[in-house]
């Protein structure tokens with residue numbers, strides 16, 4: 311009997327505590343309406359208590375947020391001039407001392423508790439939300455799907471090659487965002503292409519492997535800082551693997567259309583030959599681009615007995631073929647270890663950090 315009383319008392323205490331927390335959440339932590347001043351604009355009014363990133367989205371200001379607000383990508387940087395409270399330990403790994411001194415914060419980690427004054431990059435204010443429909447989809451390797459999205463509203467997107475979009479992924483009663491690079495050239499403004507690798511159990515990739523032609527898809531964009539140097543002597547060097555092919559295809563297709571004589575290199579690495587993709591398309595591009603040099607390398611050639619091309623890691627191919635002393639700009643895209651190795655090779659060949667752009671995924 312005594313145990314029953316003990317259980318009842320504990321249950322009552324637990325219930326009471328839950329009610330207290332609920333009331334505290336509703337009344338003590340009720341921050342009411344807060345005003346957020348963004349750059350030189352008129353302040354917007356938002357409900358306090360939520361994340362700054364979410365409040366900005368709700369007001370059609372789309373800050374990059376590749377991890378969907380989990381505090382793991384460091385993309386949602388902005389400056390908080392007033393009202394942001396102390397910087398959290400979750401933010402510091404992503405912010406340099408110079409950035410911290412300038413008031414940099416991660417928008418997904420800042421909770422709105424009072425009025426705020428913030429500064430966002432002007433280009434973020436141009437990012438739009440798009441309604442699209444899946445127009446085609448096909449597998450290009452055993453786990454990578456090419457997806458075409460026809461834009462409905464707005465019907466066109468202006469972007470630079472190498473940029474990415476953020477797909478709205480329906481998840482339970484929420485929407486989460488995931489970043490995907492545009493594989494199509496800017497000239498295809500009414501229909502964009504993506505390449506998506508399936509991550510088993512992953513929210514965004516399983517969603518994009520599930521959608522079918524005719525399905526509606528929402529995304530925001532464009533994002534990304536890569537800007538092509540069009541000086542005729544500056545070689546473009548693309549190094550990547552897997553879905554890193556997406557932005558590199560966009561870049562090379564754009565150069566083929568706009569400056570086919572521009573000197574370009576593509577180094578694409580895969581483990582086995584069945585993970586190579588778009589070889590015929592790229593070889594056809596090389597017919598139109600006399601200064602495009604293509605290098606494919608396999609890191610596990612034993613598993614591809616017919617392979618007669620280069621072997622080893624793709625940064626080793628770049629090391630073999632690139633001579634130092636040439637003006638270059640590099641675009642690296644792929645998994646972190648590949649990018650680190652490629653970055654070191656390029657720096658050894660004389661490239662400055664500022665001339666190396668990398669998208670890690």
Ligand SMILES: Cc1cc2nc3c(=O)[nH]c(=O)nc-3n(C[C@H](O)[C@H](O)[C@H](O)COP(=O)(O)OP(=O)(O)OC[C@H]3O[C@@H](n4cnc5c(N)ncnc54)[C@H](O)[C@@H]3O)c2cc1C
Pocket residue numbers: 376474488489490491492504505506507508509511512513514515516553554556557669670671
């Ligand atoms: C700028 C940018 C551009 C990108 N472009 C592309 C693109 O063109 N194509 C593309 O396919 N992806 C791209 N990505 C990656 C993409 O945004 C997602 O991170 C990826 O699709 C996984 O998301 P998810 O929702 O499926 O998995 P999540 O639900 O986020 O993760 C599920 C689980 O998988 C693990 N996981 C997450 N990512 C990986 C991974 N890459 N490998 C192994 N395990 C993983 C997580 O740790 C977690 O345990 C890009 C990322 C960035 C930052």
Ligand code: FES
Pocket residue numbers: 374375376377378379380381382383384385386416417418419
């Ligand atoms: S959205 Fe990724 S860290 Fe904020």
